[in-house]
Amino acid sequence: MSKKDRKRRRIVLPLLLVVLGLLFVQSDWLGRLIYPISYKEEIKEGAAKYNLDPMLIAAIIRVESNYKHSAVSPKGAVGIMQVMPKTAQEILSQGDFKNISADQAAQEARIGILMGAYYVKYLSREFDGSLPLTLAAYNAGLGNVQGWLGDGKWDGTESHLSDIPYGETRHYVQRVLYYYKKYRDLYETL
Secondary structure: OOOOHHHHHHHHHHHHHHHHHHHHHHHHHHHEEEEHOOOOEEEEEEHHHHHOOHHHHHHHHHHHHHOOOOOOOOOOOOOOOOOOOOHHHHHHHOOHHOOOOOHHHHOOOOOHHHHHHHHHHHHHHHHOOOOHHHHHHHHHOOHHHHHHHHOOOOOOHHHHHHHOOOOOHHHHHHHHHHHHHHHHOOOOOO
């Protein structure tokens, strides 16, 4: 093989690999393989019950527990949507959850999703449908987010996520928004 052929091969082969890689990355089937959604029926049920986008619920679950229905966070949040025990008790006292225990909420994906969806809807109402504010409050708590708005630390917009005072919450909101967009791009419906 001549020197010229080797040089051409060094250029053509990587270029071909890049083109093939781009084809795979742009394909929906590969995207769905990389970004799967579990518990589709439960997510659809919770989203429908509280008039939410199922892709949003899926994105929150992906970030909170990566679809592990019995996950427990280092801070004590439980279940597939990682609801804090105190918040879970408040949710369970609501009319929709009279015959459900905290243990069920922590162990059963369907109940955890219903509780999480209820809470997302509640927070969304508190913030007039603002998704960045809703997500920040889901992670940091309603009072903290209201305080940031009141103190002028963050204006609540997606364009100013870098102003969120808690690094964990800033990263959380960014990740949920990323997965939400990714799911909406990859899945027409659940």
